[in-house]
Amino acid sequence: EPEVTQTPSHQVTQMGQEVILRCVPISNHLYFYWYRQILGQKVEFLVSFYNNEISEKSEIFDDQFSVERPDGSNFTLKIRSTKLEDSAMYFCASSERGSSYNEQFFGPGTRLTVL
Amino acid sequence: GQNIDQPTEMTATEGAIVQINCTYQTSGFNGLFWYQQHAGEAPTFLSYNVLDGLEEKGRFSSFLSRSKGYSYLLLKELQMKDSASYLCAATDSNYQLIWGAGTKLIIKP
Numbered sequence: 001e002p003e004v005t006q007t008p009s010h011q012v013t014q015m016g017q018e019v020i021l022r023c024v025p026i027s028n029h030l031y032f033y034w035y036r037q038i039l040g041q042k043v044e045f046l047v048s049f050y051n052n053e054i055s056e057k058s059e060i061f062d063d064q065f066s067v068e069r070p071d072g073s074n075f076t077l078k079i080r081s082t083k084l085e086d087s088a089m090y091f092c093a094s095s096e097r098g099s100s101y102n103e104q105f106f107g108p109g110t111r112l113t114v115l
Numbered sequence: 116g117q118n119i120d121q122p123t124e125m126t127a128t129e130g131a132i133v134q135i136n137c138t139y140q141t142s143g144f145n146g147l148f149w150y151q152q153h154a155g156e157a158p159t160f161l162s163y164n165v166l167d168g169l170e171e172k173g174r175f176s177s178f179l180s181r182s183k184g185y186s187y188l189l190l191k192e193l194q195m196k197d198s199a200s201y202l203c204a205a206t207d208s209n210y211q212l213i214w215g216a217g218t219k220l221i222i223k224p
Contacts, residue, residue: 042216043158043202056211091157102210103148106157 002026004107006092012113013082021077021110023092032075033093033104034067036060043091049075082114117141119215121203126221127193135188135201135218143208149177149188150202152217158202161188190220198222 005024013019025032034046047057049067064080075094079086089111093104118140127133139147146165150158164170164179164186176189188201200217207213 043204043214045211045214048211056209102206103160103163104212106159108157 004092004094004105006090006107006110008110009108010111010113012115015084015114016081019079019082019112021079021090021092021112023075023077023107024073025075025092025094026105027073029094029096029105031055031095031097031102032067032069033095034077035091035093035106036088037091037109038088046077079112082112084114087112087114117205117207117213119203119205119213121201121215121218123216124219124221126223127190129193129195129222129224131193132189132191133193133220135190135203135220137186137188137203137215139184139186139203139205139213139215141205141207141213144181145206145208145210147177147179147186147206148204148212149175149186150204152200152202154199161201193222195222195224 007022032049035043037043045058046061047067048055066078068076089109091109092107095102095104121137146163148163149161151161152158161175162170162177164177167179167181169176169178174191179186200219202217203215204212
């Protein structure tokens with residue numbers, strides 16, 4: 001069964017450093033998403049991406065965040081200058097469509113720890 | 116504003132039935148999802164409702180009332196592996212998922 005994959009599974013970084021989180025969505029999916037979940041808290045939407053551009057973003061997704069689809073398979077989230085409060089689980093998801101029944105398939109997540 | 120409410124935690128007994136409620140307020144509505152999330156893992160899809168009524172899928176059923184902004188997830192014949200968080204998420208007018216905080220379900224033998 002096709003699945004979303006994410007690397008690395010765990011990333012530890014120093015405050016102020018840049019990190020890139022990588023995702024490979026399911027191959028025939030057209031819509032891609034990043035979410036974060038701070039330990040013990042709810043899943044929070046960051047950004048959705050379609051047709052090589054951002055379609056929606058939340059207020060969390062400020063100038064320190066960016067997304068890219070550098071090739072036909074990868075989808076990346078870059079955090080330019082990490083802060084302590086960026087420590088969270090980051091989930092990538094993809095869906096076939098972006099409207100109505102848009103079941104999103106989640107990757108296993110990257111646990112980001114900022115020291 | 117947009118808001119999803121669901122109980123923080125529930126406890127049930129193995130073999131029993133449990134109902135997890137969710138109320139939502141969103142700008143526009145394009146359906147409601149239930150996801151299961153085991154600790155430290157990604158959410159996995161359980162159900163989707165966009166019309167009023169009950170959708171049954173094996174031991175799990177989900178109900179929606181659009182007029183009341185209300186949904187529930189019903190789990191029957193509970194098994195220990197059902198211990199997890201259950202996340203209610205409503206799709207708003209932009210087809211963006213608005214997530215509840217999740218209900219942690221504890222199953223006791």
